[in-house]
Amino acid sequence: MTNKRKVIIVTGAGGGMGKAVVQKLLGQGASVIGLDLSKKGMEEINHEAFYKEEINLLDEDSVKAVFKKYFEKFGKIDGLVNIAGIAQAGKPIQEVTLDEWSKLIGINATGVFLTCKEAVSYMRQNQYGAIVNVGSVSVARPRPGLQSYIASKGAMEAFSRALAIETASDNIRVNVLHPGPAETNMLGQFSSVEKQKEGLNRDVFKQSVPLGSLIQPEDIAEGVSYLLSDGAKMVTGTSLFVDGGRGL
Numbered sequence: 001m002t003n004k005r006k007v008i009i010v011t012g013a014g015g016g017m018g019k020a021v022v023q024k025l026l027g028q029g030a031s032v033i034g035l036d037l038s039k040k041g042m043e044e045i046n047h048e049a050f051y052k053e054e055i056n057l058l059d060e061d062s063v064k065a066v067f068k069k070y071f072e073k074f075g076k077i078d079g080l081v082n083i084a085g086i087a088q089a090g091k092p093i094q095e096v097t098l099d100e101w102s103k104l105i106g107i108n109a110t111g112v113f114l115t116c117k118e119a120v121s122y123m124r125q126n127q128y129g130a131i132v133n134v135g136s137v138s139v140a141r142p143r144p145g146l147q148s149y150i151a152s153k154g155a156m157e158a159f160s161r162a163l164a165i166e167t168a169s170d171n172i173r174v175n176v177l178h179p180g181p182a183e184t185n186m187l188g189q190f191s192s193v194e195k196q197k198e199g200l201n202r203d204v205f206k207q208s209v210p211l212g213s214l215i216q217p218e219d220i221a222e223g224v225s226y227l228l229s230d231g232a233k234m235v236t237g238t239s240l241f242v243d244g245g246r247g248l
């Protein structure tokens with residue numbers, strides 16, 4: 001199972017999971033293009049096959065331009081991994097503003113639409129490609145107070161299944177990976193604003209995982225690597241839970 005010589009675009013590449021996924025794919029001999037709002041996180045990784053692009057994924061023109069640039073450079077785009085996302089601070093629906101809802105839907109769902117649209121148009125030309133979109137176990141097992149975040153990930157999952165059937169005849173696979181509570185900066189951002197002031201209580205999240213520990217970014221990278229690889233050549237339109245059993 002490897003992704004050697006593949007050209008793979010990874011969004012949110014400077015975040016906790018993003019960096020682990022980039023490292024894993026570089027280690028397998030892929031060329032990786034990292035997209036993130038800032039280069040800061042991505043700068044921790046220095047590798048000749050890692051290309052860093054600062055981009056807001058909601059800017060359609062920039063998304064179009066970056067896909068075009070790397071398709072022209074390599075002549076192919078084999079993989080796309082959508083990891084970029086934002087969390088919702090837990091709160092009841094009455095307190096959620098339309099702006100907050102729109103921002104979550106925007107980055108977590110519309111951003112995925114924009115990158116998938118570009119990826120599919122290039123993958124079709126080579127009749128080959130794999131897309132992995134990162135969701136959340138909360139879609140299967142909701143917690144109170146995260147209604148807008150969960151809606152954004154649910155939209156993304158339904159979109160991914162729809163895209164899987166639409167692109168199967170072009171040999172493009174589209175899958176979702178649902179993480180459980182993972183050890184990254186985002187983890188504490190799901191608590192209520194009051195709880196966030198008290199600092200991150202890792203134990204609360206840890207106790208919610210039947211296998212007894214938080215998910216590590218490297219666990220996510222393993223799953224992404226598999227779904228991208230030809231070992232998963234007959235896997236499409238599915239959702240892989242890397243959640244330590246949290247969804248049960």
Ligand SMILES: NC(=O)c1ccc[n+]([C@@H]2O[C@H](COP(=O)([O-])OP(=O)(O)OC[C@H]3O[C@@H](n4cnc5c(N)ncnc54)[C@H](O)[C@@H]3O)[C@@H](O)[C@H]2O)c1
Nearest residue numbers: 012014015016017036037056057084085136181182184186
């Ligand atoms: N950490 C968890 O517990 C957890 C659990 C379930 C699902 N997830 C999902 O996993 C994914 C990765 O999360 P993480 O824990 O690595 O978080 P993270 O905050 O470390 O990384 C997210 C990255 O996305 C980037 N990003 C956000 N908006 C962007 C935009 N408009 N344009 C470009 N880049 C943008 C950020 O700059 C950041 O580097 C997210 O989609 C998140 O919803 C996380």
